[in-house]
Amino acid sequence: MAVTTNMLASLRAPRATLRRMLAGPPREERALMLLMAGCLVIFIAQWPRLARDAELQKLGAEAEQPLQMLIGGTLLAWLFIMPLVFYLVALLSHLVCKALGGRGTAYGARLALFWTVLVISPLMLLYGLTRGFIGDGAEATLVGAIVTIAFFAHWGLCLTEAEFGPSAEGASA
Incomplete structure (x- = not known):
């Protein structure tokens, strides 16, 4: 299946979609590609907020930070640092699940997080557009809360499938 088709299917049935993805042999390059694609989209999502911040700093008395500097720092964060953080979080989540009786693999935990x-x-x-066009406020807080809840709900379902579901039956860590 195409990634976009899997993404839509994952909104309806995240566990079944991840189960299908885990059915094949472990493909670390695919997991890394999923993570980098997600980080790239999140990096692009920051642009409206960064443009707003750069423009407001020009009008204020604060030290000016050109938009290119803000984008460069965000690029470094989302495409170089955050993938390493996500690898660490996936490993820690796998170790916690293993301590709780999980039967999955570290690859399954990585795929669950990266796919999420x-x-x-x-x-x-949507969150980036809200922060860029409306700014900080109740709307941005609401959208941020929705994104956070959706992230943890989807990751929880996927991690449960990877560590405790039928796809983890014969797996070894």
Whole structure:
């Protein structure tokens, strides 16, 4: 299936979609591609907010930070640092699940987290647009809360499938 088709299917049935993805042999390059695609979309989602921040700083008395500097820092954060953070979080979540009786693999935990990052990334576009056009406020807080809840709900379902579901039956860590 195409990634976009899987993303739509994952909104309806996240566990079944991840189960299908885990059915094949472990493909670390695919997991990394999913993570990098999600981080790229989240990086792009930051642009409206960064443009707003750069413009407001020009009008204020604060030190000016050109838009290119803000985008460069965000690029470094989302495409170089956050993938490493996500790898660490996936490993820690696998170890916690293993301590709780999980039967999955570290690859399954990584795929669950990386897939969630990609599936939730379109919501991050909405959040970025809200922060860019409306700014901080109740609307941005509401959209941010929706994105956060959706992320943890989807990740929880996927991680449960990877560690405790039928796809983890014969797996070894």
